[in-house]
Amino acid sequence: MIKKISKRVFRKGITTLIIFMGFTLSFLMFLYYDTSKRLADAEKQDESIYRYSYGATALVFGDEFELSMINIADFYDCDIIAADLNFFVGDAEMPRLSNVVLTDKPLIFPIVKGHYPKQREFDSGMSCVVLGKGLKRHTYSKDGKDYIKINKEEYYVTGYVAAAHSPILDNIVLVYYKNIGKRAMKELLLWKRMMGVNILFQSNLLVTEEINEKLSVYEKKYSPLFSVSTTEYPISLSTNVAEEKYVDIAAVIYVFSLILIVITINYWYTVNRKEYAIRRAYGYSYVHLVLRTIGEFIVYIIFSIIITETVLLLTDVAEERLIFDMMDNIKGHINILGKYIFITLPIIALAPVHLLTKTEPVTIIRRE
Numbered sequence: 001m002i003k004k005i006s007k008r009v010f011r012k013g014i015t016t017l018i019i020f021m022g023f024t025l026s027f028l029m030f031l032y033y034d035t036s037k038r039l040a041d042a043e044k045q046d047e048s049i050y051r052y053s054y055g056a057t058a059l060v061f062g063d064e065f066e067l068s069m070i071n072i073a074d075f076y077d078c079d080i081i082a083a084d085l086n087f088f089v090g091d092a093e094m095p096r097l098s099n100v101v102l103t104d105k106p107l108i109f110p111i112v113k114g115h116y117p118k119q120r121e122f123d124s125g126m127s128c129v130v131l132g133k134g135l136k137r138h139t140y141s142k143d144g145k146d147y148i149k150i151n152k153e154e155y156y157v158t159g160y161v162a163a164a165h166s167p168i169l170d171n172i173v174l175v176y177y178k179n180i181g182k183r184a185m186k187e188l189l190l191w192k193r194m195m196g197v198n199i200l201f202q203s204n205l206l207v208t209e210e211i212n213e214k215l216s217v218y219e220k221k222y223s224p225l226f227s228v229s230t231t232e233y234p235i236s237l238s239t240n241v242a243e244e245k246y247v248d249i250a251a252v253i254y255v256f257s258l259i260l261i262v263i264t265i266n267y268w269y270t271v272n273r274k275e276y277a278i279r280r281a282y283g284y285s286y287v288h289l290v291l292r293t294i295g296e297f298i299v300y301i302i303f304s305i306i307i308t309e310t311v312l313l314l315t316d317v318a319e320e321r322l323i324f325d326m327m328d329n330i331k332g333h334i335n336i337l338g339k340y341i342f343i344t345l346p347i348i349a350l351a352p353v354h355l356l357t358k359t360e361p362v363t364i365i366r367r368e
Helices: 002-012 014-049 119-123 133-138 182-194 208-222 244-281 286-318 322-358 361-367
Strands: 054-060 079-087 096-101 111-114 128-132 140-142 145-150 153-161 173-176 197-203 226-228
Touching: 014 244, 014 286, 014 322, 054 208, 079 173, 079 182, 128 133, 128 145, 133 145, 133 153, 153 182, 182 197, 197 208, 208 226, 244 322, 286 322
Parallel strands: 096 173, 128 153
Antiparallel strands: 054 197, 054 226, 079 096, 079 197, 111 153, 128 173, 140 145, 145 153
16 A cells, blocks of 8 residues: 555656655754754743742852851751753763762652652762653663762762753762762862862742841851852853754754745646646646645655654663653654644645646646
């Protein structure tokens, strides 16, 4: 059945190939454009959800002030994080921005698999880490558990976090100060000695004024090793949003591919108009011929979508993204497919409608 349909649809040679390529390109660009726009909106939405309402930042210098000197009980409603340290995560040859969590309670970032470290894991002495789900591909399994190398030391991955609507948390790294590895600790101390470390005190309950009041006690006691920053320093989140110029280029290419299809359809009609004229002379109605042609276009679109989606699916499988969000991918792509067909098919259908109805079949047959 498929072989028969393919043979009938692709019998017109180079014109068929150009139209097929045009649909493939147009769908890919439509997918890129639509996904980029939706992703930008989703990231803005998630940033508002996973940013703390209140917070302050302290810059800590030197060896004399140790992070363990911060009394966690003084900041009972705060999450305390040493932010944006450079650790080598997995087999990466370049360091990745990572965070060292000083508190041991769950953070505001939602777990999608596993859990935040529990007391038994802290007591075990094994280094623990919570990762964004996008870093799953860098882990390895042992005894049914996930592990990852950070600065070439083994860490037990207790859980994975992800945002509700976008990938802004997919690459986050949360190492825990209570059982940080020796090499990561060495890196932390070196960074503190050379550049200073930003310690974020963030909360949705304790207001910024109260946090600053508590920090002022440390600043007075340990200045200049401990200083409160006057500017907000939020934890770094990922962004996958394409630059606006690339989104605009995708829109231009989408329009260009449709123009290419229409031009090719005109050429196709010129070459095969006698066939359509004969069919019309034998009693085929204009509606029948138009629907027949549109039906062929639908087959082209289906083939184009299948190829594009197969490539994207294989990419997702290779990067292990489908482990977490297969259903989100399916729902999102079905939505895009519907919009693509709804917008593209009527535009393309105008060409055969115009061509098949503008000239009488007798006139065409006499010319040929």
